[in-house]
Amino acid sequence: MAAKKPRTKSAAAVKPASKKARTSGFETLAEREKAVRELIARTCLVMDDYDFNAYLDLCHADFRYIITTYSPELRKDITWLDHDKPGMKTLLDVLPLHASDHFLRLTMSRHLSVYTIDYSDNDTRAATVSGLQVFNTAKDGGVTELLGVAKLKDTVVLESGKALLLSREVRLDTRMLGETGSLIPF
Amino acid sequence: MDTRYDAYEGYGNEGRVLGWPGGGDTMHKFSDLFPTATFNLRPPTLRIDTMVPLGPDKTIIEFWGLGIKKDTPEERAERLRDHNAVWGPFGRNVPEDQIAVVGQMMALKTGRNSSYILHGREEHSAHDDICLRHFYGEWSKCMNHSAADPFNTQVAVAAE
Numbered sequence: 001m002a003a004k005k006p007r008t009k010s011a012a013a014v015k016p017a018s019k020k021a022r023t024s025g026f027e028t029l030a031e032r033e034k035a036v037r038e039l040i041a042r043t044c045l046v047m048d049d050y051d052f053n054a055y056l057d058l059c060h061a062d063f064r065y066i067i068t069t070y071s072p073e074l075r076k077d078i079t080w081l082d083h084d085k086p087g088m089k090t091l092l093d094v095l096p097l098h099a100s101d102h103f104l105r106l107t108m109s110r111h112l113s114v115y116t117i118d119y120s121d122n123d124t125r126a127a128t129v130s131g132l133q134v135f136n137t138a139k140d141g142g143v144t145e146l147l148g149v150a151k152l153k154d155t156v157v158l159e160s161g162k163a164l165l166l167s168r169e170v171r172l173d174t175r176m177l178g179e180t181g182s183l184i185p186f
Numbered sequence: 187m188d189t190r191y192d193a194y195e196g197y198g199n200e201g202r203v204l205g206w207p208g209g210g211d212t213m214h215k216f217s218d219l220f221p222t223a224t225f226n227l228r229p230p231t232l233r234i235d236t237m238v239p240l241g242p243d244k245t246i247i248e249f250w251g252l253g254i255k256k257d258t259p260e261e262r263a264e265r266l267r268d269h270n271a272v273w274g275p276f277g278r279n280v281p282e283d284q285i286a287v288v289g290q291m292m293a294l295k296t297g298r299n300s301s302y303i304l305h306g307r308e309e310h311s312a313h314d315d316i317c318l319r320h321f322y323g324e325w326s327k328c329m330n331h332s333a334a335d336p337f338n339t340q341v342a343v344a345a346e
Contacts, residue, residue: 080275081270081271081276082266091278094278095278098278100281100285180284181275181280182275182276183276186276
């Protein structure tokens with residue numbers, strides 16, 4: 001069989017980008033970056049507003065959420081919370097029914113900084129690492145206290161021009177979470 | 187106290203299938219051992235709380251989550267997940283209990299109630315404060331004083 005005629009340089013340059021665009025739905029790296037960063041930021045903003053349904057709308061159907069930390073006492077990693085999406089929905093649906101300082105006396109705000117974003121070969125997955133600080137502010141008096149610091153290790157799905165959170169690991173540095181712990185996931 | 191989660195209105199399928207020897211997956215048994223231990227059995231885990239008084243206004247409370255020694259790694263992982271979903275630092279229940287404890291601490295330290303008061307209930311459910319009434323009842327028997335009048339001031343008031 002005769003060898004195929006080589007494509008022109010311009011055609012060769014266009015084809016890989018077009019292949020990526022069909023897979024993730026985003027044309028350029030800048031668009032993917034914007035989508036990933038905005039998604040991670042929105043997950044924090046909606047949780048700050050206690051808009052739990054909006055949070056779940058940002059999550060993929062196969063979403064998994066875990067909170068981990070290292071215990072020097074046990075000398076091993078420990079997992080403090082582990083939910084799939086239905087489990088997360090159950091937790092968030094019943095939260096307003098539980099006695100909690102957060103709904104009466106405190107506001108919670110998450111301060112986020114996205115550090116790194118690494119893409120899979122076909123750009124349909126992004127693995128991110130972000131820094132997170134969580135503060136409580138008393139409604140009465142307005143005093144703000146740091147509740148905890150953590151790294152967010154997220155996996156984002158990029159498909160059909162949409163970004164959804166596939167998994168989140170909240171890797172806590174803080175192991176003493178104020179006087180009452182936190183009913184609300186970070 | 188002995189309740190069943192599947193008897194609660196709105197109980198849904200939480201997907202718990204791992205039980206506890208001698209009981210099913212939807213039971214909840216709660217019992218105190220006067221004066222400083224509480225046994226809370228909510229399959230698939232057992233929680234034992236112990237209190238160590240350090241002084242008149244300071245107590246260590248420890249929460250112990252227990253599983254079954256012969257668990258497979260998968261069963262152990264499920265017990266851990268379920269325990270922490272309810273009784274872990276981000277669980278649905280323990281932070282509520284800690285709010286009550288902090289409120290008590292504030293009342294003992296300042297003589298004033300917390301501005302956020304959780305009222306006790308008497309309805310033979312998981313929210314009943316029968317455990318507290320039991321504690322005070324046993325305390326009264328041991329101390330030969332009414333917990334409602336530990337310094338015998340009510341007699342003097344009545345005499346006046």
